[in-house]
Amino acid sequence: MPGSFRIATIAGIDIHINLSWIIILLLLTVSLATGLFPRSFPGFTSSTYFLLGLVSALLLFVSVLLHELAHSFVARARGLPVKNITLFIFGGVSNIEREPRSAGADFQVAIVGPLASLLISGICYALWALLTRGADNPIAAILLYLAAANLLLGLFNLIPGYPLDGGRILRAIVWKFTGNINRATNIAAAIGQVVAISFIIWGIFLFFSGNSFGGIWIAFIGWFMLGASQAARTQSTFEDTFHNITVQEVMSHNVILIPANISLQRLIDEYILPQGLRSALITQGEQFAGLITLSDIRHIPREQWATTPVGFVMKPVSQLHVVAPGQNLRDVITLINDRDINQLPVVENGRLLGILSRDAVLRALEVRRRLGIKQETEQDQHQPTSS
Numbered sequence: 001m002p003g004s005f006r007i008a009t010i011a012g013i014d015i016h017i018n019l020s021w022i023i024i025l026l027l028l029t030v031s032l033a034t035g036l037f038p039r040s041f042p043g044f045t046s047s048t049y050f051l052l053g054l055v056s057a058l059l060l061f062v063s064v065l066l067h068e069l070a071h072s073f074v075a076r077a078r079g080l081p082v083k084n085i086t087l088f089i090f091g092g093v094s095n096i097e098r099e100p101r102s103a104g105a106d107f108q109v110a111i112v113g114p115l116a117s118l119l120i121s122g123i124c125y126a127l128w129a130l131l132t133r134g135a136d137n138p139i140a141a142i143l144l145y146l147a148a149a150n151l152l153l154g155l156f157n158l159i160p161g162y163p164l165d166g167g168r169i170l171r172a173i174v175w176k177f178t179g180n181i182n183r184a185t186n187i188a189a190a191i192g193q194v195v196a197i198s199f200i201i202w203g204i205f206l207f208f209s210g211n212s213f214g215g216i217w218i219a220f221i222g223w224f225m226l227g228a229s230q231a232a233r234t235q236s237t238f239e240d241t242f243h244n245i246t247v248q249e250v251m252s253h254n255v256i257l258i259p260a261n262i263s264l265q266r267l268i269d270e271y272i273l274p275q276g277l278r279s280a281l282i283t284q285g286e287q288f289a290g291l292i293t294l295s296d297i298r299h300i301p302r303e304q305w306a307t308t309p310v311g312f313v314m315k316p317v318s319q320l321h322v323v324a325p326g327q328n329l330r331d332v333i334t335l336i337n338d339r340d341i342n343q344l345p346v347v348e349n350g351r352l353l354g355i356l357s358r359d360a361v362l363r364a365l366e367v368r369r370r371l372g373i374k375q376e377t378e379q380d381q382h383q384p385t386s387s
């Protein structure tokens with residue numbers, strides 16, 4: 001997520017905070033310090049209320065983090081690598097790098113988050129009842145607030161619309177019964193869209209009935225959910241269309257290979273300028289050696305262009321992402337999207353066979369979509385292949 005920075009690493013998982021989270025921390029502190037706490041626990045100074053608000057907001061952040069850690073730990077125990085956890089304006093998100101292999105694992109990863117929140121709520125409530133015996137003191141206020149907030153967090157996340165945990169739980173159940181993860185994602189995401197639109201309408205309604213802050217807030221959550229559920233639908237349609245297409249069916253064979261021993265000047269005069277190339281593929285004998293881009297060339301002083309071999313300046317193949325011709329397009333798309341790559345060399349046994357561009361992938365999707373070509377997906381085909 002752009003605008004995020006790392007604050008800690010817990011059990012090998014990086015914890016990131018998005019700048020938008022700081023806004024919500026401040027808003028929550030102010031709203032607790034001027035609203036809920038003075039109303040429910042009167043008789044303290046305003047600085048006490050602010051301290052209470054800040055401590056409660058930070059502890060709520062710890063609660064959200066525990067919710068995400070629960071998802072992440074279960075995901076890792078099921079063999080799914082976790083990139084990081086990011087806390088942002090609408091809560092937290094665990095960046096799990098792969099889809100689960102089975103509906104059972106999907107279900108476990110999804111449900112453990114709300115369970116963690118409900119457990120925290122129960123513990124806070126029990127502590128409140130046992131330690132403070134209902135007394136009106138600051139600790140009682142914080143514990144009761146955390147019990148209520150975590151209860152809401154757990155229940156809210158159980159709403160069965162993707163991207164909420166409830167939507168993932170629903171997806172796991174549909175996946176179990178249909179054996180088709182993409183169909184399951186589509187159904188959960190469609191319900192997610194309905195939930196999201198309901199939130200937006202509810203938010204607008206609240207806004208016009210006087211609760212402008214709450215209204216805007218709820219509408220924003222709905223708007224965020226709508227984006228995420230639409231993205232999930234697009235993604236699953238994408239995967240449904242692509243799951244048994246290989247790289248070689250879409251790649252371009254039309255590549256210009258340039259020997260590594262020519263000078264930069266020759267590369268520019270004979271290849272780059274006449275053909276309007278923005279990058280060039282370099283070979284050493286029969287073997288694919290690397291890739292050179294305009295910015296690589298720009299870093300070399302002009303007077304050295306005539307004497308510097310291309311091979312000295314190119315990015316060697318060891319530093320490039322390459323794909324194999326038989327690789328599944330679905331896995332390659334993940335690579336293209338995650339690393340924001342425009343073209344990938346297709347290499348087999350060290351030899352360059354072609355180039356796979358983002359445009360070609362999108363065109364292939366568009367053509368298949370228009371022809372209505374879709375394949376039935378079977379559960380076993382969703383085991384991630386190495387990429």
Ligand SMILES: [Zn+2]
Nearest residue numbers: 113114157165
């Ligand atoms: Zn969750």
